[in-house]
Amino acid sequence: MNKPLIIIFTTIVLDAIGIGIIFPILPSLLKDLTHTSNVALYIGIMTALYAVMQFIFAPVLGALSDRLGRKPVLMISLGGAVLNYLFLTFSPHLWMLLLGRAIAGMTSANVAVAMAYITDITPPEKRARRFGLFNAMFGMGFIIGPVLGGVLGDHWLRLPFIAAAVLNGCNFLMAWFVLPESRPPSREKINLSALNPLRPLRWAFSIRGLLPIVMTFFILSATGEAYGICWALWGYDAFQWNGFWIGLSLGAFGVFQTLVQIFLPGPATRLFGERGAILIGIACACSALVALAFVREGWMVFVIMPIFALGGIGNPALQALVTRQVDPDRQGQLQGVLTSAISLASIVAPLFFSTVYFAVQQEWPGAVWLSVAAVYLIAIPLVLQSTHAKTKATDHPAV
Template sequence: MKNPFFVIFTAIALDAVGIGLIFPILPGLLREVTHTSNVAPYIGITTALYAVMQFVFAPVLGALSDRLGRRPVLLISLGGAAISYVLMASASTLWLLLIGRAIAGLTSANMAVATAYITDISPEDKRAGRFGVFNAMFGVGFIIGPVLGGLLGDYWLRLPFIVAAGLNACNMLLALFVLAESRKAQQEKIDLSALNPLQPMKWAFSMKVLAPLILVFFIFSFSGEVYGTCWALWGADTFKWNGLWIGLSLGAFGVCQALVQAFLTGPAVKLMGDRPTIFVGLACACLALLVMALAKQSWMIFAIMPVFALGGIGTPALQSLATKQVEKGKQGQFQGVLTSVISLSAIIGPLVFSSIYFLVQKQWPGAVWLSNIAVYMIIVPIVMNLRLKKEEPGLINDLG
């Protein structure tokens, strides 16, 4: 428990728990607070709001961690997460629920700080593997979150939020007493332009080296939003799943995802290289989505999970490659930029996919997965033409 990686990875797992636990119970909770049965639009709004807050505050927390240190920013975000879950547990109206979800999105921007912390204490040759573990821990949280939400939510819709609040409070205490600072506070003033969420976008897409890489992150993140937005509705409409089965199905995916990220990412990149690894991941994801779109029996979804999980093997390699383009003193700010870019897709994704699901829900709910295959196909020509400069770390010294 004194290992800094333990605290960081636990924080990431709890972020994933917070994201995942709401998936099985969100439709029922929204029906309760809105007093309507058709809640697909509200699911899109709620999910997008979470991403909006993450988009706005990721560069803020990242830049603050460069100046104030990683530790205090992480402590504040963990405390804020606990408060947000308490607020959602007591929400009796839609507005109160949205406020709680907004605070949860703000505090989840600490992933940029956690990524910068890992970069601080990891040699370059070990970053890909540790980012793989980073994503695996996110997968572990994604296992626990939906199962916890589905199981406890069937007993009482508010109980999962109370449990999540307690877990975040415990992790804050653990970080307070155990986590050492990885970067000393800096004396220079914070560049206020770095706190503008639109400024990083302008910078990111002005760099010929980084723009295609960031665009790939954007599309991957956008396509990933379909699962949190539509999974619970699709499971209930197609297989008549209750909250527990929705949680178990998401948990099964999380198990496979964690194993793939922890044990297969590094060997896959060493064996095939970055570009082929991404193509293999895309092929596996598209195959799984096709099966899901056509599936008539629920066992088919669990059978395809291992193939489905292989769709994410290229992400840690992309993360490691991105960190090598930025000097050490700007890692927090850059990770905030990257998180902000990904969060932008998470704003748009839920709104787009909830609208698509609303259109196909009565005729063919599984058709929403075919729309995601179409999105993945956009990545293929971008990755085929990806050109990155093979230069030493520190190539880009100015994020302004």
């Protein structure tokens, strides 16, 4: 693996740790600031605020990375993350906490720019494997982050925010001094109309074959939101799991998911093609979800997890497929549009799946997983449509 990839993957691990490190202590912090024990509404507001700002600004930052280069926009994003965590560390009032999350949402281009960077330096035939490694690094950070946040939070409630600020500061310095630019700045002047957040979305919808893929990203992201909303509630209602077992189950899934993302996306794409890998991933995820709906003993969940994790092999193939739909000078804009789709899913999906779970909680908590499988199935005709569309071949610099 070459140096730029090592640096960008390290950046993603540190970024994911920084995000996950605050999860264990955010409820306690909100209780401290609001002087109320029921903070679910405030958590929802913070989550929605971040997602709305990301939805608006991610396409703009992606388009800017096509004009200014990847590195300057990554610097803006990492600097915004440091500012956000400092707000969280020293905010004595709720409005400062919300302001910090708004700034983080505005500058949250880390993932989009990193994916555009990988696209810049990777030939098409290697992208599925490298996007798999990308997802594995992000998953690894999310395994480490909550554990580290819980340990640090026991010493001081604000300590995880300081640690997150330090990690993002190290990220900033590493990218500034070590990471080479993958795309030289364009000589074209920036048209202010290009900063219209709706313009990249209109551009994406105008490209044949791209809209079904964006919609597929939205659906897969929406299904991913269901686990964060329903997993802990389901574990408690179905098996009377305590915090230890819920954490253990999530950690076990994270390990399986990381192993799958490291070793399988590349071989799966070579054997079955991008469309085949995506469809196999959806089939594995749906099979596991149906099984989860009917399990009666907690240990059965751990048996199903390897099949569940295999559902992840389709995501890198989908990411590789979408990069071949546009020219190299539009990759940042494309990744910004995809980030907006993910953000929109983060706004809509929690409301939908929490409503479904509330409806089935008393009679059959596991039925919520059937609704997730049903949403997954909507993606199948979209995948078939997108892979039948003519794919535009482009030349990309490889390393």
